[in-house]
Amino acid sequence: MPGLEDLYREIILDHHRTPRNRGELPPPAAHAVGHNPLCGDEIDVYVQVANGVIADVKVGGSGCSISQSSASMMSQAIKGKPLPDVLALVRRFKGMMSIPDEDGNPMEPDLTVKLGDLEALQGVVKYPVRIKCATLSWNTLLDALAQS
Amino acid sequence: MTTLDVAAIKRQFPLLQRELNGMPLVYLDSANTSQKPQVVIDSMSTFMERAYSPINRSAYQLAAEATDAYEGARVKVQRFVNARRAHEIIFTKNATEALNLVAYAWGRANLHEGDVVLLTHMEHHANIVPWQMLVQERGIVVRWVPLTADGQLDLATLPQLLEGAKVFGFTAMSNVMGTITPVQQLCSAAHQAGALAVVDACQYVPHNVTDVQAWGADFIAFSSHKMCGPTGIGVLWGREELLQAMPPFLGGGNMIADVRLDGFTCAELPAKFEAGTPPITEAIGLGAAIDFLCELGMANVRRHEIEIAGYALRTLNERFGSDIRLHGPCNVEVRGATFSLEFRGIHPHDLSQVLDQTNVCVRAGHHCAKPLMRELGVNATARASFYLYNDTHDVDMLADALDSASDIFG
Numbered sequence: 404m405p406g407l408e409d410l411y412r413e414i415i416l417d418h419h420r421t422p423r424n425r426g427e428l429p430p431p432a433a434h435a436v437g438h439n440p441l442c443g444d445e446i447d448v449y450v451q452v453a454n455g456v457i458a459d460v461k462v463g464g465s466g467c468s469i470s471q472s473s474a475s476m477m478s479q480a481i482k483g484k485p486l487p488d489v490l491a492l493v494r495r496f497k498g499m500m501s502i503p504d505e506d507g508n509p510m511e512p513d514l515t516v517k518l519g520d521l522e523a524l525q526g527v528v529k530y531p532v533r534i535k536c537a538t539l540s541w542n543t544l545l546d547a548l549a550q551s
Numbered sequence: 552m553t554t555l556d557v558a559a560i561k562r563q564f565p566l567l568q569r570e571l572n573g574m575p576l577v578y579l580d581s582a583n584t585s586q587k588p589q590v591v592i593d594s595m596s597t598f599m600e601r602a603y604s605p606i607n608r609s610a611y612q613l614a615a616e617a618t619d620a621y622e623g624a625r626v627k628v629q630r631f632v633n634a635r636r637a638h639e640i641i642f643t644k645n646a647t648e649a650l651n652l653v654a655y656a657w658g659r660a661n662l663h664e665g666d667v668v669l670l671t672h673m674e675h676h677a678n679i680v681p682w683q684m685l686v687q688e689r690g691i692v693v694r695w696v697p698l699t700a701d702g703q704l705d706l707a708t709l710p711q712l713l714e715g716a717k718v719f720g721f722t723a724m725s726n727v728m729g730t731i732t733p734v735q736q737l738c739s740a741a742h743q744a745g746a747l748a749v750v751d752a753c754q755y756v757p758h759n760v761t762d763v764q765a766w767g768a769d770f771i772a773f774s775s776h777k778m779c780g781p782t783g784i785g786v787l788w789g790r791e792e793l794l795q796a797m798p799p800f801l802g803g804g805n806m807i808a809d810v811r812l813d814g815f816t817c818a819e820l821p822a823k824f825e826a827g828t829p830p831i832t833e834a835i836g837l838g839a840a841i842d843f844l845c846e847l848g849m850a851n852v853r854r855h856e857i858e859i860a861g862y863a864l865r866t867l868n869e870r871f872g873s874d875i876r877l878h879g880p881c882n883v884e885v886r887g888a889t890f891s892l893e894f895r896g897i898h899p900h901d902l903s904q905v906l907d908q909t910n911v912c913v914r915a916g917h918h919c920a921k922p923l924m925r926e927l928g929v930n931a932t933a934r935a936s937f938y939l940y941n942d943t944h945d946v947d948m949l950a951d952a953l954d955s956a957s958d959i960f961g
């Protein structure tokens with residue numbers, strides 16, 4: 404279908420069909436739930452932080468292909484990473500989604516932060532209502548990290 | 552060819568002439584809000600160009616004319632729903648405000664701790680939350696009428712559920728599944744139990760002949776914007792005795808007979824419930840929408856939608872078989888042409904995004920009916936809703952677009 408290849412890239416559909424790191428982590432892992440009030444979707448993010456590193460991460464809940472694939476790729480990208488790198492990645496990803504910084508200014512991309520597969524989600528920016536889907540798991544991750 | 556000459560009707564809706572990306576629009580979101588015919592648009596701009604002025608407040612001729620036009624719109628609404636008196640028609644902001652008015656003004660005067668309000672599992676949030684606010688504030692109790700497997704009200708236990716109830720609030724037509732409820736039967740069951748019948752007629756009035764007296768209802772609420780009229784105005788109809796007896800809702804200008812330092816007295820109906828400057832131009836637009844609908848004939852509109860609903864059920868089931876699930880009844884006599892569909896497990900967001908590629912506009916979401924979503928076991932649905940300007944070709948366009956969704960999501 405012309406026009407949608409940018410949005411539904413093969414790698415996105417792949418993560419949607421076979422999401423990585425699905426499941427739950429028992430306490431003391433931190434757990435946060437994110438809601439997309441627009442569609443009623445819910446996402447669960449569990450993170451286990453040890454020695455300043457994301458020792459493990461799991462994703463639960465349900466959602467559309469964009470929110471599910473974004474969560475799946477996020478979980479892959481952050482697992483085993485030190486917290487400062489994770490926070491830099493969150494900034495970089497949100498910047499790609501044209502989310503402004505705390506002062507409402509556009510974020511300059513820090514090109515030293517590599518997006519890898521996540522780059523496939525770039526096409527979402529052209530569909531503003533879907534940006535919330537793509538960023539849902541990332542905001543939920545920040546909530547979970549704030550608890551741990 | 553169906554009952555209505557849809558091609559001729561479509562030509563009267565300027566927005567439906569619009570092309571996006573070189574293709575016509577297939578607008579299937581009228582349960583959300585309907586498009587507007589030229590006569591409605593013109594009525595409002597002509598009124599603002601030639602007759603606009605305040606109402607009820609000034610002696611000059613212009614203001615008298617505007618007041619007549621505004622009150623004329625009320626009479627049109629009265630006749631449209633067959634109310635006994637014009638002053639039983641209260642203009643509000645929308646159906647939501649109308650239902651809040653009932654819960655707030657009637658509810659706060661008449662409901663006390665332990666009193667029961669019966670609602671149904673297929674209500675829109677607008678007929679749930681105002682009552683839940685009274686649960687928090689007053690300690691009233693809400694009970695629920697469950698649903699059958701095919702999305703109708705399960706009335707097996709209605710007498711028990713109604714026992715001791717003071718209010719039975721229910722929708723006349725589900726905004727999610729299109730189910731039409733047996734309003735007359737429900738109103739009389741409510742009355743037998745000593746409860747008032749509060750009917751959310753927001754989805755019903757735009758698509759059917761409405762007769763509040765035949766229903767035997769106590770209050771009904773609906774919105775102009777779903778029936779070819781403008782946003783910004785809705786209607787509460789209430790039985791005169793009830794409106795007379797209950798306290799006002801919002802306080803301010805227009806709703807008073809007198810204000811002294813030690814208090815106020817209310818104006819007569821309908822001004823008592825129309826505090827502040829009302830949506831004057833919007834009332835004119837609503838009146839024009841009612842003229843437009845009456846010209847087509849609401850019985851014809853309903854017949855047309857039965858035909859469209861039947862065609863949609865046949866086409867979608869034949870083409871997609873077990874890949875598609877349509878919520879709600881399959882008997883077109885008890886449903887409108889509003890369909891929530893599940894298709895091959897594709898998330899509604901993704902589905903509506905793909906449909907949008909061919910300008911097929913459907914709503915993806917919870918449709919302000921989260922309790923019903925939980926009953927259906929989903930977070931959201933994709934909803935295609937048809938109206939008087941939709942034809943069988945629009946159904947085919949929907950089906951073709953669903954095919955492309957299969958291609959992408961396999």
Ligand SMILES: Cc1ncc(COP(=O)(O)O)c(C=O)c1O
Pocket residue numbers: 582583645646647648675677678722724725726751753754774776785919
């Ligand atoms: C059944 C039903 N009730 C109430 C409403 C609320 O209408 P409004 O948003 O115009 O107040 C709607 C609109 O979506 C509806 O479909």
